[in-house]
Amino acid sequence: MPSRTPDAGRRSETSRRAIYAAALGLVEETGYPKTTIEGIAARAGVGKQTIYRWWGSKADVLLEAFLDLGEQQAAGEAAPGIPDTGDLAADLKLVLRATVDNLLDPRFDGPARALSAEGLVDEKLGRAVVAKLLEPNFDLYVERLRSARDAGQLRPDLDPRIALELFVAPIAQRWLQRTAELSYGYTDTIVDYALHGIAPR
Amino acid sequence: MPSRTPDAGRRSETSRRAIYAAALGLVEETGYPKTTIEGIAARAGVGKQTIYRWWGSKADVLLEAFLDLGEQQAAGEAAPGIPDTGDLAADLKLVLRATVDNLLDPRFDGPARALSAEGLVDEKLGRAVVAKLLEPNFDLYVERLRSARDAGQLRPDLDPRIALELFVAPIAQRWLQRTAELSYGYTDTIVDYALHGIAPR
Numbered sequence: 533m534p535s536r537t538p539d540a541g542r543r544s545e546t547s548r549r550a551i552y553a554a555a556l557g558l559v560e561e562t563g564y565p566k567t568t569i570e571g572i573a574a575r576a577g578v579g580k581q582t583i584y585r586w587w588g589s590k591a592d593v594l595l596e597a598f599l600d601l602g603e604q605q606a607a608g609e610a611a612p613g614i615p616d617t618g619d620l621a622a623d624l625k626l627v628l629r630a631t632v633d634n635l636l637d638p639r640f641d642g643p644a645r646a647l648s649a650e651g652l653v654d655e656k657l658g659r660a661v662v663a664k665l666l667e668p669n670f671d672l673y674v675e676r677l678r679s680a681r682d683a684g685q686l687r688p689d690l691d692p693r694i695a696l697e698l699f700v701a702p703i704a705q706r707w708l709q710r711t712a713e714l715s716y717g718y719t720d721t722i723v724d725y726a727l728h729g730i731a732p733r
Numbered sequence: 734m735p736s737r738t739p740d741a742g743r744r745s746e747t748s749r750r751a752i753y754a755a756a757l758g759l760v761e762e763t764g765y766p767k768t769t770i771e772g773i774a775a776r777a778g779v780g781k782q783t784i785y786r787w788w789g790s791k792a793d794v795l796l797e798a799f800l801d802l803g804e805q806q807a808a809g810e811a812a813p814g815i816p817d818t819g820d821l822a823a824d825l826k827l828v829l830r831a832t833v834d835n836l837l838d839p840r841f842d843g844p845a846r847a848l849s850a851e852g853l854v855d856e857k858l859g860r861a862v863v864a865k866l867l868e869p870n871f872d873l874y875v876e877r878l879r880s881a882r883d884a885g886q887l888r889p890d891l892d893p894r895i896a897l898e899l900f901v902a903p904i905a906q907r908w909l910q911r912t913a914e915l916s917y918g919y920t921d922t923i924v925d926y927a928l929h930g931i932a933p934r
Contacts, residue, residue, distance in 0.1 A: 563854065649853040652846045652909055653764065662912055670912075677931075686931050693913075694903075694922050695931045701902040702895075708909075709852065710859050711867060712894075721895050729930030730878075730887050730896045 550576040551583060552597035559594060560642035564650035564657070569593070591657055594647060595664045602665075605634050614676040620685055621723055623676065624699060628719035631700075635707045635714065648708060670696055698726035751777040752784060753798035760795060761843035765851035765858070770794070792858055795848060796865045803866075806835050815877040821886050822924055824877065825900060829920035832901075836908045836915065849909060871897055899927035 554575035558567045569590055573580035587593045615623045634640055651658035673696035680686045686695075702722050706714050755776035759768045770791055774781035788794045816824045835841055852859030874897035881887045887896070903923050907915050 645853045648910070649850040652850040652853070655911065658911055662910060666910070666912060684933070687933050690931055691922065694919065695926060697903040697906065697912075697923070698899055698926060698931070701906040702898040704906050704910075705898065705902040709849070709863060709867070709905075710856065711863055711871075711898075718895065721892065722898070725896060725899060725930075726927070727930055727932045729926075729928055729932075729934075730891055730899070731928045731930075732885070732888050733930075733934065 547576065547578050547582060548586070551578065551593065552600050555590070555593045555597045556601070556639075556643040559646045563646055564590075564594075564654075567594075591660055594643075595660060598644070598647070598665055601640060602634075605637065605640070613672045616676060616679055618683070620676070620680045621727055624723045624727075625720050628699060628703060628723065629716050631703060632714045632716065632719055635703070645708070670700070673699065695726075699723065748777065748779050748783060749787075752779065752794065753801050756791070756794045756798045757802070757840075757844040760847045764847050765791075765795075765855075768795075792861055795844075796861060799845070799848070799866055802841060803835075806838065806841070814873045817877060817880055819884075821877070821881045822928055825924045825928075826921050829900060829904060829924065830917050832904060833915045833917065833920055836904070846909070871901070874900065896927075900924065 551572060554572045555567070558571050558575060562571075567590055569580050569583050572590065572593060573583050576583075583593065587596070614627050617623055635644075647657075647661060651661045670693070674692040677686060677690065677692035677695055681688065681690050681692065699722060703714065703719060706712050706718070712718075752773060755773045756768070759772050759776060763772075768791055770781050770784050773791065773794060774784050777784075784794065788797070815828050818824055836845075848858075848862060852862040871894070875893040878887060878891065878893035878896055882889065882891050882893065900923060904915065904920060907913050907919070913919075
């Protein structure tokens, strides 16, 4: 997070929101390489020194804009993270349905594609995207799967860091590469297959 | 495939290989948007009319160059497709280990990242990549999983088109987004989890 003095107040908050919106809009429209701090500043109606005061690079601005977007998307939800009602299948289905909603949200889709695309070829940016946007989300799955494992609902030898990929990777691929449609029926099926296996019981 | 007359002969074959290599090299070095038919022709040492005679666009050249690369990579393998020894777990482990080898092959990694990255933001190109490069591969999984299902080794109600994603998507995400290392131990674990489920049996 940017370091801000407590009295930076309302005006700074407004600027910060305008800067996030400008950064997300520009990366969607022109791609990551052509997005510049100058362009973000001009579109947000602030001086570029305002941006440099808070962030070190355009990658920093964009990653934070996405974190903020994620917080806004989650604001309508009951609690952050993955619920733990004791029914793992139901909890995962709920979260994956919400993930589908978020991925298909047009505020997210365009900018996230542009950032992800650049992350594939720019290894440093890609690793920052993973560390700041993906890993914190993976950690929530690890925690929920570990809790289920400790409750005897998952194999005792399970590696939660690998297991979570059965849930998140198929959805990521359908979204990123448009290999097929994302739907609630699809995510429910993925949860069922991953939990119980595709071999007969 | 390009339409070629039977007497186009050896010289055309040499040109074709040079054009594929030029296309793959350029897309890796400069990205998809800056790769041009003119650039490919210059690097391959052919006239651009030679390229236009065989292909309609740079996307066509690149997709075919990848198909050809896949054929070369598979040339050392026993048979195309997924083996069917009757032991589904062993067959999938073998194929996924070979997939890891191919993904980590430097001839493939750079150009494939550049093409995939552009496919995320250029929907038409992305759909062509899926149709020409991914779907034919998915079809092999569908066929193998259907055969196992019919042999009673998978749930009778299984949708093979969804099930295959438990195997291919985690590996695609680790490779594309560099979320973690790809290894044989990892792909073996994915096969185990997907076949038998992460819940206790």
